[in-house]
Amino acid sequence: MNIKWKHVSFAVLGASLLAVTSACTEEMETELEEEMDDGVTEDEGSAESDTEDDADDGDEAEEAGAIQIGVVGPMTGGFAAYGEKVEKGVELALSEVDHTFNGNEITTVVEDSQADAEQLMTRLDSLRDRNEVDIVIGPSTGDEGEAAASWAQNNEDTLIMPGYSAPEDMTMRDASDNLLRAGWTGSQTIFHFGKYVAEEMGHERIVMVGQDYAYPWDQAAGFKRGFFENGGEEVHTIWHPTDTLEFSAIMGELQGMADEYDAVLLNSGGADAIAFYEAWEQYGMDESYPQMLGGTNVADIPILEEVSDNFEGVYSSMHYSESLDHEENVEFRENYAEMHGEEADGIALQGYDTMRVILDALEETDGDTSDTAALSEAIRDMEVGDSPRGAFTFDEYGHAVQDIYIKRVDLVDGELQNEVVETYEEVSQFGPYEDYQDEYMAQPGNERDFPADTAEEYFEDLEEYFGEEYMNELEEGGIWE
Template sequence: MSISRRSFLRTTGTAAVLSLASPLVARAQTETIKVGGLHDLTGALDMIGIPMNQVFQLAIKEINEAGGLLGRQVEGVIYDPQSNMSLYSQYATQMALRDRVAVVMGGITSASRETIRPIFHRYETLYFYNTQYEGGVCDRNEVTLGTTPAQTVARIIPYAMNLYGKKVYTVAADYNYGHITSAWVKRYVEENGGEVVATEFFPLDVAQFGSTISQIQAAKPDFVCSAMVGSSHLGFYRQWAAAGMKDQIPMISTVLGAGGNDQIMLTPAEGNGILSSFGYFEAVDNPVNKAFLERVKAEYPTNTPVVSEISECTYEGMMIWADAVREAGSIDRDAVRAVIAQGKTYDLPAGQVTIDPQTQHAIRDVYIAELTDQNFVIREAYPQSPPLDTQMVCDLIADPDANVHHEISL
């Protein structure tokens, strides 16, 4: 009815009707479109959340400088959940019910995602999860842009085994991501004829790893695979180097570099030679990325973030959502979801990104890179890698009402 009314006003030119409607039209044109940013700005994962928030705000600025959306400016509604699940729940509810945001970008850990995802699903608020994770989310209300193990772990494990050997020791964070990713590591090691000699898990606040380093020395693996997360776990890499182990046993990581600032918190002596695999590194060589990094530096000249997959995917999320709003001609969730479900391909800093209609995860280029003097140097690239793990358990085309996180059976 509102569309036909606007059409009527445009075509009739009736002065009386126009005069009555104009205050409503003027207010609609001046109201902002609110978008939510829910990133850890303090707490255990602030070194990851702060760059995500910086790029989130840059994306809003760029959208507004390009004319906004639907004749309106975009306004960021930002909360700091402080790596606290109770605050995640509280702020997600506020965003959906009080702030009435059109979309939310947020969450870092799987625990935070699974705290807020059901809230946004219940209150019909579109949600973008932009973090690399363990795979398995099947929810048409969520768009997932970060990489999954089938895109990254499946690449880096055989690559490392060809370089170093077949005996692997895994250390990981003690929550969903660490446990499930470690299971994928074991699967891919065994598929390539190797053996995981041990796996250890550590809570996010653990910062001392002397006994574990001694156990690794005794086990004599060909390399260590780390799925450690957060600032406390950086102590593992520091203590590993201090024990003289870095030059004895190589290391790969499924996490280091995901947040951006972690690699610059390690000295070259502590970090050089570590391999990681993600869907984005600053070293990606294309014109879109070069221009993007220049804009990031111009926006934050004194506190320039190191852009990682997680922060770059936050930028992707805003741009993909904005494109869908323009095409839909509306911020209505279902109208925007219908555009996203078409499976469009976008040229973004990371390369070509396609939304897989079956899972609403990203099909994207994946890279293996080596940490060298606090920068990642790309060693291999794997174009257009699909999220095969999540495709095993999720089909939103057949079941568009799905709302579940599958712990994929290995």
């Protein structure tokens, strides 16, 4: 009896194990097929001819002509807004074309990367193997950016377009042909803000308070370069850990050195920035520092909705401003608000633009998603003229070259809004170093204490990495014209 039991239990265990595993794989396949079948409504003939060269028998998706696009980014947790807003932007772009391309349905598969590099790799693998997507939009935070660049290098037949990730190396030192970014880098948006603060606003010594991780370091680096090279003296940096909500100590420190410094630059984002401004008001810091400056994410719409009206007058810079009054932007904001019931911002814009760039590229390849090289080629040659942010193109590394707006927060009809006060046109990810790309990339990556905090040390480093020639050109004023 005993032995019988054992046999039975083992048999049941083994059988169920096999059943479960085989069921899992079958399920996935049938599901995929079903989804594909939905896509085949008309135009079957043209769809088949589109994918003739695709001999891969696993690619039922493409035989049916339907297009699947993976969207990956943090959809849960503290960074969820970054992933979700990109997805909402993508949805808006797709709804404009009724989720179809040449009569074939376009579907999205959303994966949650939890802002975790290791998770992101798994999700990307899932999208590739399980859903067999050829185009991925994402990821959306800085933490995941470099991991995505690494994945892109190893998966050359998948086109990957980051959502809101801003690490510059993704399209610089670790660039690959199949990773293209219709977005921004931490430094790109702020190079000229440094120049503006030094030249137009006349500040010489700045205190910068920022979160202690890679994205604010990039921002600090870009700002310092623009600031020092145009007459700034010192940027005193105070770094605090991410998710700091108690700023009393920092307020005390700031008050203590109010005599030495002209303005405070808040190099932060999200809840930290809101908490900082609350403390700022409580301590009456406006008296010590009449001028507050912001990093790219500080004057973002979700933050403007939270802070008091005294936030008026904060300067910042970005590649988008909600107050741009050309038709595309007005339309984009209206449609977005109607579809999702919230205000559009830079994050949503980037999802929207990225999806539209992909759609335009599909026009070029007649809906063929399998030829990544052709898609990449089409995007690189593209001149996007109808984006809500203004016109932009792509550089040889696959990163957007776009206008950078210096913005001031103004109170318009009782609501805080970013007004554009100055536009710097066609800024690439190298900013003013367009002609010195190799030198720029040869220097070490941005860090909390590189570039240096004072102009003196900064120019020593600058001469070391960029050489005599650059210094001469800088002196003649040829760099920042």
